[in-house]
């Protein structure tokens with residue numbers, strides 16, 4: 001009996017060894033690029049999922065490039081794959097869409113987005129052309145110029161203003177909400193304010209779940225991802241049903257078009273429309289919100305970049321004939337510094353860390369063969385971090401773009417991919433980002449409160465969020481009677497609420513806005529724009545550096561007296577209360593409430609620290 005047992009063990013051992021050999025040495029009609037297939041089933045996935053807390057190339061890729069060269073083999077989430085950081089091969093692959101390669105986004109992704117069946121969006125041809133055309137009509141240059149740019153501006157202004165009234169906010173989450181509502185409106189309806197949390201939470205769940213094994217068992221990341229997707233689909237399916245029932249109610253969004261073409265010779269089915277809509281929402285929300293959150297982190301570390309931006313947007317507004325007119329296409333196109341900032345954020349952010357394809361046939365390159373049916377990950381960000389083109393590549397330096405000519409840029413900077421699948425939302429993303437920066441720097445000040453530590457897994461994420469406080473510095477277009485400034489001694493953010501008529505408030509603006517105020521440079525190590533610069537000479541000569549701390553309260557009192565003086569004497573504002581709220585809790589300023597007398601007699605009026 002024991003002989004039979006021994007034979008079974010021997011056969012099983014031989015089969016396992018053969019299987020292991022095959023796993024490690026996959027079949028190929030030529031020489032495979034060098035590399036390792038890793039462990040059975042999981043390949044080298046775990047190494048790629050280890051968070052990288054820097055903006056540099058993920059060590060998984062960096063180490064293998066050093067070891068094997070720019071083209072290497074691996075196995076990720078159970079798929080044999082070639083990763084290429086070779087610019088020549090990358091460009092070649094971009095041109096081979098539908099011929100030697102086709103779109104592939106992980107087996108997980110395919111299950112989540114149902115990229116299978118009769119109308120696979122990964123195939124190029126009629127359906128791809130149709131979808132691309134539809135996206136470009138909705139989000140492309142013409143739409144931006146005629147309609148979207150001003151809608152973006154309104155959305156951005158409303159959202160940042162809301163942030164400014166909420167104290168500390170997570171910029172990543174709030175930016176995602178803002179974009180989700182905007183994208184949802186253009187994709188499938190206009191009443192998504194209330195469901196924006198469902199959408200953004202579901203999208204955050206996707207991101208966590210996409211790089212996981214497609215095991216639909218409770219407790220797995222993939223399971224949660226599918227549940228999140230179901231939630232989202234439920235919301236959109238309801239919209240779609242409504243639209244199918246009442247096709248005459250046109251909203252000018254993606255669903256309008258899709259319903260028109262439903263079940264026609266475009267083969268659009270309800271499920272296909274759902275998958276595309278969810279996919280588009282994901283593409284829009286995750287990418288732009290990550291870039292915006294990253295910009296807050298980089299701005300906090302490089303305040304001079306914000307000064308460059310402020311200078312550009314000051315000139316833009318100064319040159320505007322009608323101060324109340326919305327941002328125009330020409331103004332957007334004139335934003336050189338802003339575009340440099342956006343390029344630099346995208347260069348370092350590397351929001352789409354790898355572009356995935358599947359080979360349709362064997363591809364021979366440089367003596368190696370990439371077998372048919374293999375996955376390929378095109379990593380173009382190595383170009384974006386190439387020190388020969390981008391000196392000191394990990395430094396955030398938007399000014400470097402002044403010296404980079406368009407030809408060098410097009411060859412070495414591909415955040416939106418290349419070839420016929422190049423991002424259909426590229427211009428929209430840049431316009432959204434630029435408009436966001438325009439409103440932000442010309443009307444608000446912000447401070448980083450906490451978070452901002454990046455983790456690539458390999459998608460760029462902010463593990464502890466990116467928390468900021470945002471305050472309005474200019475009242476523009478009736479956002480409310482608030483104005484904010486930073487107390488110069490300690491950087492405390494202060495919000496001033498002025499009660500009075502709009503007319504009176506308009507009078508105040510030139511006095512209470514940063515824009516018209518000289519800036520205080522490098523004070524206490526920080527560049528704090530200061531409303532009260534002219535008070536400094538009064539205070540500083542009397543206080544030595546060492547006794548500076550003690551001067552703070554006196555300084556604040558003087559500052560407040562100055563405001564009161566301006567309000568009451570100079571602007572002839574009487575009997576208005578003024579509330580100064582310490583927004584970032586440094587406690588130095590507290591809350592001051594002052595009820596002005598009908599005419600001021602010195603500065604011993606009733607005011608107190610709350």
Ligand code: HEM
Nearest residue numbers: 132139283284287288351352415416417421423424425429
């Ligand atoms: C910072 C923002 C964004 C980045 C970095 C980005 C990046 C990319 C990349 C690298 C691709 C190529 C994918 C491939 O070849 O497989 C792509 C494709 C695409 N993107 Fe974006 N994207 C962004 C924003 C958007 C937005 C806002 C939209 C929608 C309005 C969008 C819609 C699309 C679509 C529809 C495609 C597929 C194009 C095709 O297959 O022809 N993207 N994107």
